[in-house]
Amino acid sequence: MGKPTGFKDYKRETTKEKPPIERINNWNEYTKRLSDAALQTQGARCMDCGIPFCHMGIEIRGTAAGCPIQNVIPEWNDLVYKGHWKEALQRLQMTNNFPEFTGRVCPAPCEGSCTLALNEPAVAIKSIERSIIDKGFENNWITPRIPLHRSGKKVAIVGSGPAGLAAADQLNHLGHKVTVYERADRAGGLLMYGIPNMKLEKQVVERRIKLLQQEGVKFVLDTEIGKDISPKVLVSRYDSVILCTGAQEQRKLRIDGSEAVGVHYAMDYLTGVTKSLLDSNFKDDLAIDVKRKDVIVIGGGDTGADCVATAIRQKARSVVQFGKHPQLPKTRLEDTPWPQDPNVYKLDYAYEEAKAIQGEDPREYCIQTQKIISDKDGCVKELHTIHMEKILGEDGFYYFKEIPGTERVWPAQVIFVAIGFDGVEKSLPLQFGVTVTNNRVKASARDFKTNVDGVFVAGDARRGQSLVVWAIKEGRAVAESVDEFLSSEVKK
Ligand SMILES: Cc1cc2nc3c(=O)[nH]c(=O)nc-3n(C[C@H](O)[C@H](O)[C@H](O)COP(=O)(O)OP(=O)(O)OC[C@H]3O[C@@H](n4cnc5c(N)ncnc54)[C@H](O)[C@@H]3O)c2cc1C
Ligand code: SF4
Secondary structure, eight states: OOOOTTHHHOOOOEEEEHHHHHHHHSOOOOOOOHHHHHHOOOOOOOOOOOSSSOOOEEETTTEESOOTTTTOOHHHHHHTTOOOOOHHHHHHHHHOOOHHHHHOOHHHHHHHOOGGGGGGGGOHHHHHHHOOOOOOOOTTTOOOOOOOOOOOOOEEEOOOSSHHHHHHHHHHHTEEEEEOOOOOSSSSGGTTSSTTTTSSSSHOOOOOOOHHHHTOEEEEEEOTTTTTBHHHHHHHHHHEEEEEOOOBOOOOSSSSTTTTTEEEEHHHHHHHHHHHHHHHTTTTTTTTOTOOOOOEEESSHHHHHHHHHHHHHHHEEEEEOOSSOOOOOOOTTSSSSSSOOOOOOOOOOHHHHHHHHHSOOOOEEEEEEEEEEEEESBEEEEEEEEEEEEEEESOEEEEEOOOOOEEEEEEEEEEEHHHHHHSSSSSHHHHTTTOEEEEEEEOTTTTTTTTTTEEEEEHHHHSSSSSHHHHHHHHHHHHHHHHHHHHHHOOO
């Protein structure tokens, strides 16, 4: 695969990023594709390692190793190297329903498992993936594929995130009539309202939804199952139902003062900003606006990073982000050996932007929030914190211990709470009568069946907050299981 000496001849090059100072002035994607010639060179770096760990797609001690959807990476690397873009697209579409999403937002566990990454920078797999699909759309190689055969069976999917969309795509092509119900006014789940426009432009999501519609998938928006339509009615109208409702139950901030005006959940902020951008280019004034305000983001994860980048684009006066855990190491640790994803320190897009404006990375590590103080009108005035150290206990578990004397007061007018999610919203699964354990709808990764006959579950609702690529994997797999179920129904 690739050029036999490519990995020695060429250096790694990935999707270009626009300069932070320039890109923060708009909401467009902050990345730009490499030229075809540069991508062919990158394809040439794939080294014919014999056993391509990059596409094995398993979890080792909770971390991903290789591509979860088993993209046949060495094959399309080779085809790109040889300039056979259309064939590369065909190979990519065999395993990935939506490479235009993963090629933009996947953290690329495949690259951590690349054999070249043992002692050289990995092959630029994600950059190549994105370019194959973008070229496919630009050259009109991707056109609606209308199923020739219809089974007469009907499937309802609740939730239009990547899991629901992947299941819909697969089942539609198997000949079943699919209807996707979504409570939001636009389809896409967190691809639409969650991941910000500068990471994934929303016309990319809309383009895919349109294609699915042209191929026969029906979308019913602004419709909440469990409120607008009861589970009983849904079950009576369809041969099978799949719950792909995500894991968006907000984790609450339980400190004094958290009810103050100016304290918001990160998802309310991110959703509101994207909606206002798409509806009116912010003319409706409906989004939370942090212009000239001091902003604190509580929570050190990716959702918090998206809040930082959004606040910067709104011209906040200052932005800091608090995380509970210590800074990640710069190089791979012994407890995450290759081919596991290395989980190392990265200067994500949001932090690069904050650094370009404020002069430093906005993250504060090992910090515990203690209380929020309001002014006389009940609006946030300041946040009190203390630093902690992470200690390994005698029982082998890690603990956090407050360090006396490290108390600090931070001025703020807006606080975003991005401390994660408490799993699936339980009301709907309970109305269906399906079992929820550990904040997830109970079903095995083998057949995705709940305890209610004909009702299946996939994506974050089953596995907890995860990644787009895992949601696609689950969507594909649940479709297989539902198809088997529907076929056995025919035989009865
Ligand atoms: C801010 C943020 C940024 C992220 N960034 C990334 C990233 O960069 N890369 C990455 O790989 N992953 C990212 N993730 C994670 C990723 O988006 C999720 O893992 C993925 O979207 C889960 O897909 P899903 O289809 O299971 O659910 P979701 O995408 O959550 O979709 C569930 C859908 O179900 C709908 N729904 C729920 N209940 C009902 C009901 N009763 N009736 C009708 N509709 C209903 C919801 O409105 C929603 O649209 C991010 C997550 C967040 C929160
Ligand atoms: S989907 Fe993610 S893990 Fe798979 S090849 Fe693409 S970037 Fe890598």
